[in-house]
Amino acid sequence: MNVLFEQIDRVVIAKLNRPSALNALNSETMYELISKLKKYDQSPSVGCIVITGSENVFCAGADIKEMASKNFSQMFEEDYFGYWEVFSKIKTPVIAAVSGYALGGGCELAMMCDIILASETAVFGQPEIKLGVIPGIGGTQRLTSLVGKSKAMELILSGRNIEVEEAEKIGLVSKIFPQTNFLTNVIKYAKDLANYSKTALIASKESINQSLECSLKDGIVFERRIFHSLFNTKDQKEGMNAFLEKRSANFNSMYQLKN
Known part of the structure; x- marks a missing residue:
C-alpha cells in the first residue's frame, strides 16, 4: 500500500508510504489517496483529515521516473495531474502535517490542504525549474495566492528550498511544532477541530x-x-x-x- 490510513476518534490520518521513493507521488499513489479520502469525506464520523509522510520526508515530489519518458500527447491526453482537482474538492478540513522535505509535488500537496502544520525540520521548495519544467499541480497558482507574486516568482524561478522559519514568515506554514512528538501534537490539534460541528x-x-x-x-x-x-x-x-x-x-x- 502506497498510503496507510488510520482513524483516531474523528480524525483520519493518511500517511504516504513509499519510503524507497521518498514518498514520491505516482499515479497509483494519487488514485489510492484520493479514492479513499472521498469515502472518508462523506462519513459523519470524520471531522478532520491529516496528510503526513515520514519523519524525514513528507513528500519529495511527483514521480519523475513515471514522467520522464512521456511526450506532450501522452501528458495532454491523460490530463496528467488532472485528478488532483478531485482532492481540492474535499469538503472536510484537511491538515498537512509536514516533517522533513516537502518539495515540488509534495509542496503542492501541502498547499492543497487547508492548514499546513510543520515540524522544526520541515523544508519546502518548488525545484521544477531545475528539471526544465514548471509546477504542474497548482504550484504557480496556490503559492502566488499564499505568499504574493514577488515571493512566488523568486521561489519558483530560482528553485531554491526554504527552511520552516521562512515558510512561516511568508505565510506558507500555519504553525510550527517541535519535532519531538510532532504527529501526536498534530493529531491533538486535529481532534480539537474535528469536535466542532x-x-x-x-x-x-x-x-x-x-x-x-x-x-x-x-x-x-x-x-x-x-x-x-x-x-x-x-x-x-x-x-x-x-x-x-x-x-x-x-x-x-x-x-x-x-x-
Whole structure:
C-alpha cells in the first residue's frame, strides 16, 4: 500500500508510504489517496483529515521516473495531474502535517490542504525549474495566492528550498511544532477541530475558498447567506444553547435539520 490510513476518534490520518521513493507521488499513489479520502469525506464520523509522510520526508515530489519518458500527447491526453482537482474538492478540513522535505509535488500537496502544520525540520521548495519544467499541480497558482507574486516568482524561478522559519514568515506554514512528538501534537490539534460541528467546518472552508474566487462584495453576501442557512441545523441550536447554559457543546448532527 502506497498510503496507510488510520482513524483516531474523528480524525483520519493518511500517511504516504513509499519510503524507497521518498514518498514520491505516482499515479497509483494519487488514485489510492484520493479514492479513499472521498469515502472518508462523506462519513459523519470524520471531522478532520491529516496528510503526513515520514519523519524525514513528507513528500519529495511527483514521480519523475513515471514522467520522464512521456511526450506532450501522452501528458495532454491523460490530463496528467488532472485528478488532483478531485482532492481540492474535499469538503472536510484537511491538515498537512509536514516533517522533513516537502518539495515540488509534495509542496503542492501541502498547499492543497487547508492548514499546513510543520515540524522544526520541515523544508519546502518548488525545484521544477531545475528539471526544465514548471509546477504542474497548482504550484504557480496556490503559492502566488499564499505568499504574493514577488515571493512566488523568486521561489519558483530560482528553485531554491526554504527552511520552516521562512515558510512561516511568508505565510506558507500555519504553525510550527517541535519535532519531538510532532504527529501526536498534530493529531491533538486535529481532534480539537474535528469536535466542532462538521457542517459549520465545511461551511467555513467553503466560504474562505469562495473569497479567492469573487469580489469582496459578492463574498460578503455569500458568507451571510451561509451564516443564515446554519440556523436551520441542530448544531447551531446545540452550540448556542450550550453557550447560554455554560456547558460544552456536543456536535454530532451533520446535515440534520432541526425538528
